[in-house]
Amino acid sequence: MDSVRSDAVPVVLPTAVKILIAGHFGVGKTTMVGAVSEIRPLRTEEMLTDAGIGVDDLSGVEAKTHTTVAMDFGRITISRDLVLYLFGTPGQDRFSFLWDELAAGAIGAVVLADTRRLKESFACIDYFEDRETPFVVAVNCFDGGDRFTPADVQLALNLDPGTPVLLCDARNRASSRAVLVALLQHVLSLPV
Amino acid sequence: MEAPQEQWPDAVPVVRPYAMTSGRTTPVRGAFDLISIVLATRPPERDDGLHPESAQIIRHSQEPVSVAELAAELDLPAGTVMVLLGDLLAQRLIVTRSPTPARGVASRPVIEAVIHGLSTL
Numbered sequence: 238m239d240s241v242r243s244d245a246v247p248v249v250l251p252t253a254v255k256i257l258i259a260g261h262f263g264v265g266k267t268t269m270v271g272a273v274s275e276i277r278p279l280r281t282e283e284m285l286t287d288a289g290i291g292v293d294d295l296s297g298v299e300a301k302t303h304t305t306v307a308m309d310f311g312r313i314t315i316s317r318d319l320v321l322y323l324f325g326t327p328g329q330d331r332f333s334f335l336w337d338e339l340a341a342g343a344i345g346a347v348v349l350a351d352t353r354r355l356k357e358s359f360a361c362i363d364y365f366e367d368r369e370t371p372f373v374v375a376v377n378c379f380d381g382g383d384r385f386t387p388a389d390v391q392l393a394l395n396l397d398p399g400t401p402v403l404l405c406d407a408r409n410r411a412s413s414r415a416v417l418v419a420l421l422q423h424v425l426s427l428p429v
Numbered sequence: 430m431e432a433p434q435e436q437w438p439d440a441v442p443v444v445r446p447y448a449m450t451s452g453r454t455t456p457v458r459g460a461f462d463l464i465s466i467v468l469a470t471r472p473p474e475r476d477d478g479l480h481p482e483s484a485q486i487i488r489h490s491q492e493p494v495s496v497a498e499l500a501a502e503l504d505l506p507a508g509t510v511m512v513l514l515g516d517l518l519a520q521r522l523i524v525t526r527s528p529t530p531a532r533g534v535a536s537r538p539v540i541e542a543v544i545h546g547l548s549t550l
Contacts, residue, residue, distance in 0.1 A: 246524040250493050250526035254535045254543065260477065279501035283465070284508060310463075310497055315546030322464050322495060342462065344535050344543075414547050421544045425537065 239328060247270055255322040256417060257363070260349035261357035265377045265407035266325035267309040269349060274311025274323060282307050283335055293383060306335055307352040323417075336364060342387045345371035345420050349407060352385050355393055371424045373401040449482055463497040465530020466526045467514060479522075480510055483513050490523060493547055504523060 258266045261297045270278045283306050326339055326346075339347035340346070346365050350358040358374070365372040368415040376390055385393070396402065401423050431433045459465075469490040477484065482503060489502050498526065500507040535543075 248469055250466045250524070252526075252539060254539060255464050255467050279498060281497050281500040281507050284506045311503075312495075312498070313547070313550070315543055315550075319542055320466075320495070321496065321543055321544070324463070326499075342464075344540060392472055397542070408482050418544055418547050420528075421547075425540055427542075 239371050244402075245404050249318065251320045253320045254403060255278075255343050256420065257324050257326050257343050257346040258349060259326045259346050259361045261341045261351075261354065261361070264349045264351050264354075264357075265379075266349055268403075268415045269375075269407035269416075270309055270311040270323045272312060272408055272410045273417065275304050275314060276312050278311045278325070280307050283338075285291075288364075298388060308335075314331050315369070322344060327428050340365075340368055343370060343426040345373075345424050347416055347420055348372050348374045349393070350374055350376050350390065352381070352390065354396070355390070357397060358394060362396070366397075371420070371427060373416065373423055375405045375407075377407045378404055435446075447478065449511040453512050454508060456511050461496050461511040461525065462512055463495065465496045465502075465514075466493050467496065467499065468493045468525075469523050470521060477479070480513075482491050483517060483522075486510070486513060486517060487522060517525040527541045 247425070258269050260266050297374045306327050308327060313321040313323070316323055323418055324339055345419055346361075348358055348361045348365065362374070364370075364373070374390065374394065374396065375397055376385070376387070387404060390396075391400070391402045392397070394402075401419055403419055405416050439509060447513065457486045467486075469487045471487075472491065473488045477487075479487065484506065485503055489499055496507055496510055498512045499514075503510060514523060514525070516527060
């Protein structure tokens with residue numbers, strides 16, 4: 238789509254940027270969004286309709302041409318001119334077209350992982366690697382989860398050595414912010 | 430074969446959002462995405478002939494607001510809100526700013542400003 242500069246007026250609207258918080262169901266995406274957001278996470282719903290057919294595997298459910306996908310998101314006002322939005326992306330493979338929409342223009346992504354279900358992170362990781370969307374892996378340290386070092390996780394997930402892996406507590410604002418900062422620093426470290 | 434109730438899910442008003450946009454799924458004007466920022470060009474008026482949902486958009490965009498936030502506030506699919514915003518843009522009732530650069534990657538100074546903001550807020 239083309240950029241829209243129509244109806245230019247002498248009003249300065251803030252620049253908006255976004256980061257995706259991805260990961261499988263129940264890994265703590267909305268928790269992390271809520272921990273850093275200045276607003277209670279909001280929910281927006283998108284309809285999967287004809288636009289999804291051909292991208293989605295809807296075989297066998299032809300009659301169901303509408304379904305809704307919910308995304309939770311939060312906001313951090315950096316300054317009067319700059320606002321950061323965080324989107325918790327729905328984890329299911331069949332919503333991949335929605336991911337495309339979300340990933341377009343994103344600064345990068347945080348893949349939240351749970352060491353008890355590491356292999357469920359593969360779909361997300363593959364997706365961002367294929368798209369060349371910069372990402373970091375943040376291991377949400379659940380109580381009861383085995384404690385692995387970031388190096389263990391990097392090996393287990395077969396990550397590119399340049400992909401940062403961090404341990405975090407998605408409930409904690411400082412910890413979640415540190416993950417976002419690590420992602421942004423990773424983005425800056427990449428060759429232009 | 431799916432059970433009938435699976436094929437016709439509990440989705441309450443699946444048709445209504447499209448009725449609201451006369452069946453259109455693409456805005457007449459503008460290219461919006463979830464973080465496009467929108468601002469009304471005038472205060473809400475009581476009798477301005479707008480559809481209730483469009484009037485609600487005007488009310489909720491008296492300060493700069495994102496499409497995602499409007500969709501959440503109005504409890505409508507983002508795609509529907511984008512169509513309504515296209516109409517409002519054509520009527521010059523809103524101004525908008527697409528993410529900069531549109532659908533591209535944020536510039537280094539912007540990323541640095543976000544890091545700074547996150548570290549000091």
